[in-house]
Amino acid sequence: MDKITLDINGQARDLELEPDLPLLWLLRDELALTGTKFGCGKGLCGACTVQVDGQPTRACVTPAATLAGRRITTIEGAEGHVVEAVRAAWLHLDVAQCGYCQPGQILAASALLARIPRPSDADIDQALSANLCRCGTYPRIRAAVHFAAESLARQPAI
Amino acid sequence: MNRRHFLIAAGLASGGFLIGCTDSARQQLTRGSLPLDEGEIALNGWVKVGPDGRVTVAMAHSEMGQGIHTALLMLVIEELDCGWDNIGFENAPIDRLYGNVASMAEGVPFRRDDDGLLARGARWTMRQVAQQLGVMATGGSSSVRDLWQVLREAAAVTRETLKQAVARENALASESLSLEAGSFLHEGKVVMSLGDAVRLLGEKPAPATRWTLRDPADFRYIGKPLPRKEARAKIDGTAQFGLDIRRPDMLFAAIRFCPVRTAAVLNFEGGKAAAAPGVRGVVAVPPLHGGTGGVAVVADRWWQARKALALVELEIEKTAMAEFSSQSAMAKLAQALDEEDGFAFWRQGDPEPALEGSARRLTAEYSAPWLAHTTLEPMNCTVEYHGDRATVWAPTQVPGMARAAAAKALELDAEQVDLQVTLLGGGFGRRLEVDMVGQAAAIARHFPGRAVQLVWSREDDVQHDFYRPACVSRFEAGLDAQGRIVAWRNTTASQAIVPEYLARTLGMPGMGPDKATSEGAFDQAYEFPHAHVAHVTVDLPVPVGFWRAVGHSHQAFFKESFIDECAHAAGRDPLDYRLALLADHPRERAVLQLATERAGWPSASEEGRALGLALHESFGTLVAQVAEVSRSETGGIRVHRVVCAVDCGLAVNPNLIAQQMESAVVYGLSAAMSGRIDIENGQIRQGNFHDYPALALAQCPVIETHLVPSVAPPGGIGEPGLPPLAPAVANAFHALTGTRLRALPLTLPA
Numbered sequence: 083m084d085k086i087t088l089d090i091n092g093q094a095r096d097l098e099l100e101p102d103l104p105l106l107w108l109l110r111d112e113l114a115l116t117g118t119k120f121g122c123g124k125g126l127c128g129a130c131t132v133q134v135d136g137q138p139t140r141a142c143v144t145p146a147a148t149l150a151g152r153r154i155t156t157i158e159g160a161e162g163h164v165v166e167a168v169r170a171a172w173l174h175l176d177v178a179q180c181g182y183c184q185p186g187q188i189l190a191a192s193a194l195l196a197r198i199p200r201p202s203d204a205d206i207d208q209a210l211s212a213n214l215c216r217c218g219t220y221p222r223i224r225a226a227v228h229f230a231a232e233s234l235a236r237q238p239a240i
Numbered sequence: 241m242n243r244r245h246f247l248i249a250a251g252l253a254s255g256g257f258l259i260g261c262t263d264s265a266r267q268q269l270t271r272g273s274l275p276l277d278e279g280e281i282a283l284n285g286w287v288k289v290g291p292d293g294r295v296t297v298a299m300a301h302s303e304m305g306q307g308i309h310t311a312l313l314m315l316v317i318e319e320l321d322c323g324w325d326n327i328g329f330e331n332a333p334i335d336r337l338y339g340n341v342a343s344m345a346e347g348v349p350f351r352r353d354d355d356g357l358l359a360r361g362a363r364w365t366m367r368q369v370a371q372q373l374g375v376m377a378t379g380g381s382s383s384v385r386d387l388w389q390v391l392r393e394a395a396a397v398t399r400e401t402l403k404q405a406v407a408r409e410n411a412l413a414s415e416s417l418s419l420e421a422g423s424f425l426h427e428g429k430v431v432m433s434l435g436d437a438v439r440l441l442g443e444k445p446a447p448a449t450r451w452t453l454r455d456p457a458d459f460r461y462i463g464k465p466l467p468r469k470e471a472r473a474k475i476d477g478t479a480q481f482g483l484d485i486r487r488p489d490m491l492f493a494a495i496r497f498c499p500v501r502t503a504a505v506l507n508f509e510g511g512k513a514a515a516a517p518g519v520r521g522v523v524a525v526p527p528l529h530g531g532t533g534g535v536a537v538v539a540d541r542w543w544q545a546r547k548a549l550a551l552v553e554l555e556i557e558k559t560a561m562a563e564f565s566s567q568s569a570m571a572k573l574a575q576a577l578d579e580e581d582g583f584a585f586w587r588q589g590d591p592e593p594a595l596e597g598s599a600r601r602l603t604a605e606y607s608a609p610w611l612a613h614t615t616l617e618p619m620n621c622t623v624e625y626h627g628d629r630a631t632v633w634a635p636t637q638v639p640g641m642a643r644a645a646a647a648k649a650l651e652l653d654a655e656q657v658d659l660q661v662t663l664l665g666g667g668f669g670r671r672l673e674v675d676m677v678g679q680a681a682a683i684a685r686h687f688p689g690r691a692v693q694l695v696w697s698r699e700d701d702v703q704h705d706f707y708r709p710a711c712v713s714r715f716e717a718g719l720d721a722q723g724r725i726v727a728w729r730n731t732t733a734s735q736a737i738v739p740e741y742l743a744r745t746l747g748m749p750g751m752g753p754d755k756a757t758s759e760g761a762f763d764q765a766y767e768f769p770h771a772h773v774a775h776v777t778v779d780l781p782v783p784v785g786f787w788r789a790v791g792h793s794h795q796a797f798f799k800e801s802f803i804d805e806c807a808h809a810a811g812r813d814p815l816d817y818r819l820a821l822l823a824d825h826p827r828e829r830a831v832l833q834l835a836t837e838r839a840g841w842p843s844a845s846e847e848g849r850a851l852g853l854a855l856h857e858s859f860g861t862l863v864a865q866v867a868e869v870s871r872s873e874t875g876g877i878r879v880h881r882v883v884c885a886v887d888c889g890l891a892v893n894p895n896l897i898a899q900q901m902e903s904a905v906v907y908g909l910s911a912a913m914s915g916r917i918d919i920e921n922g923q924i925r926q927g928n929f930h931d932y933p934a935l936a937l938a939q940c941p942v943i944e945t946h947l948v949p950s951v952a953p954p955g956g957i958g959e960p961g962l963p964p965l966a967p968a969v970a971n972a973f974h975a976l977t978g979t980r981l982r983a984l985p986l987t988l989p990a
Contacts, residue, residue, distance in 0.1 A: 107543040116484035117477020122698040126929040157477035176467040180305030181474030182665030207938035217305040218906025220940035
């Protein structure tokens with residue numbers, strides 16, 4: 083067990099961790115942050131996507147103990163004008179179906195828009211194709227990313 | 241909150257006053273019992289209204305992405321307009337009242353246009369059986385069809401009763417009042433709020449004896465593209481799936497399954513696992529409800545349980561499954577077609593002499609593999625056992641069966657088990673099974689007083705599924721000199737689903753031929769003068785189950801591909817050829833024409849691309865699709881666009897219908913492009929998304945949905961978009977390359 087302090091959603095958490103414990107299970111089972119989902123356990127589906135220093139990261143294959151000093155953001159703690167624009171676009175286009183992959187999609191889409199404010203279809207393909215959705219919300223995800231980008235372009239930067 | 245239980249008066253049905261009610265609706269309106277909060281009223285088991293004007297619907301159907309919570313609330317609010325923000329639901333109690341009649345009634349093995357005595361008798365009998373059994377189930381694209389009448393009636397009687405009370409109180413004629421967005425209006429002015437009207441009724445209100453349903457021309461909610469109710473919870477992380485249940489001091493369980501599907505553990509060595517960090521127990525799990533046996537490790541954290549699984553040693557029983565491999569089984573299915581005639585689901589005219597006398601005969605053999613479901617939320621169930629009672633949280637499509645499975649494993653009466661349905665992270669038929677519920681209860685029994693959450697890994701999910709049956713299909717068509725089909729013979733071979741399913745979930749024997757094996761082959765509209773469609777059931781040890789549009793999902797591929805072959809053999813355009821076979825079927829013609837018109841048939845939008853067409857009816861809904869494809873840079877099939885035309889009767893929510901088309905196209909395309917389960921020595925070779933891939937965003941085509949306007953009663957929508965997808969793509973590929981792909985998944989010849 084290693085003693086470690088992690089920054090999760092802006093909160094410093096003092097934790098004792100097994101060195102190989104994936105962040106996913108720390109979040110879900112230890113901290114009851116269940117918005118981050120378990121889908122494959124192998125970094126193949128993206129359901130567990132969180133942001134680490136703003137980068138989309140697969141929590142199921144990332145040992146929590148490696149994240150000291152990094153900024154971890156889950157769907158519960160995601161805030162700011164980019165993710166709010168993404169959420170608004172998601173509601174406007176009624177993207178979600180079963181909803182299970184959506185926290186991961188939203189964090190991945192927000193990270194994309196933070197990096198590339200006006201992404202092309204090819205940018206979206208590249209950034210979001212590792213986030214699987216079995217319900218097939220892809221066409222609406224694509225449209226919602228463009229919609230969020232347009233609404234952000236109309237807002238003054240904060 | 242202080243709750244009383246309100247038993248619905250059985251005397252309600254004493255007069256002949258239920259306007260326009262079917263027998264089943266009458267029964268469903270006059271029985272039931274709902275838990276009520278202080279001041280709430282309920283006139284039936286479906287709808288209650290609070291003194292704050294809030295309407296709560298007893299939700300008998302599971303939300304797995306199809307938007308059913310939203311659609312069913314729309315049916316209620318249409319007749320009881322409390323305002324969209326003031327309507328919600330709670331899980332219906334487990335009661336026969338909420339049994340799904342529509343899905344079972346559809347199980348009779350007759351064509352929809354068969355109006356003979358036998359067919360009518362079977363349908364009537366099946367409805368009676370379904371009502372008696374009262375199995376709560378979400379599946380078969382049946383939820384709206386099942387409750388279309390009942391929910392509107394239940395809401396209307398509630399509205400009318402309240403309206404009469406308001407009329408009496410204000411000395412007004414009841415007919416002069418209307419209810420809009422939570423207020424009773426008289427000549428455009430608010431007379432009383434819905435909540436205040438509830439207060440007028442008292443504890444045991446007498447229900448109104450007459451009411452009318454709103455004319456479809458005046459619908460205010462039905463037909464509108466309302467967004468789903470739970471949309472916000474699904475983007476902020478608060479939506480609660482089965483996997484998200486959290487209880488104080490809960491434990492987590494993982495299972496080391498026998499590698500051979502359905503096998504049982506004879507002996508195990510769990511000492512090392514028991515000594516691993518966090519582990520609280522190691523217990524055997526028998527094969528339950530068709531599941532595989534194994535050994536569960538229970539720990540403070542799932543990660544600890546999962547890691548300790550590697551320390552468990554198993555000795556497993558030898559079964560027939562251990563000798564089984566899928567490759568030789570496909571040959572066995574083909575062999576069954578050589579040797580047996582099977583059960584004829586449809587026979588018309590005299591096909592054999594017609595074939596003999598035809599100008600030209602075409603034959604072909606098609607096949608489809610076993611398929612897994614891979615819902616994104618892995619199988620799970622949470623059970624909190626307290627000796628004489630238990631609570632179960634399950635993301636299930638069958639709450640009553642799930643409760644029975646838990647009760648059996650805990651040796652409790654069903655009434656001692658409180659079963660709560662959570663949101664489902666996908667269903668697709670996998671959650672019609674209750675193996676994971678039985679397992680969770682069997683494990684939790686060892687840990688009284690603490691909730692235990694069983695979570696399967698993705699590998700468990702892929703390797704211990706109930707698979708869509710593999711199927712081999714043979715066709716023979718006789719064409720006349722003009723190329724028209726005069727005789728059609730089609731026999732398919734696969735395992736049956738329904739008898740196994742009934743046995744493992746309900747402990748019941750199956751009845752009669754299994755329609756699920758042949759649905760989509762024998763029940764379509766093409767006007768063949770002579771036809772024979774049969775199915776040979778082959779017993780194999782692979783557990784098979786329902787899947788999205790199960791039988792239709794491969795039968796449509798076979799049939800629509802072979803129709804295309806006939807069109808090409810006749811030198812005819814595939815659209816014109818189909819239209820000529822549907823002279824007396826205007827609804828089919830209309831979807832074909834709408835889809836092709838919107839797709840720009842017969843020309844693809846760019847050089848190097850081609851269009852393919854398919855038509856299929858399933859679950860009371862007609863869908864035509866046009867797929868536009870090209871060769872990808874690597875030589876594979878690239879699908880650019882799928883245009884869907886849908887006749888699902890009256891469109892309750894066009895937004896949800898479009899979503900379901902998109903969903904079915906994506907799910908269908910995953911299966912068509914890469915879905916296959918291979919089995920060797922009883923072990924499933926695939927295990928996760930790297931070898932059982934799901935379509936990714938970059939591969940997703942543009943999907944358009946166009947609705948044929950209709951006022952016919954609604955058809956199903958969760959599944960009908962899937963069957964035509966694979967043949968539309970395969971037909972487009974043929975149009976592009978001249979190569980006919982007759983096996984799923986659509987892999988190209990080397």
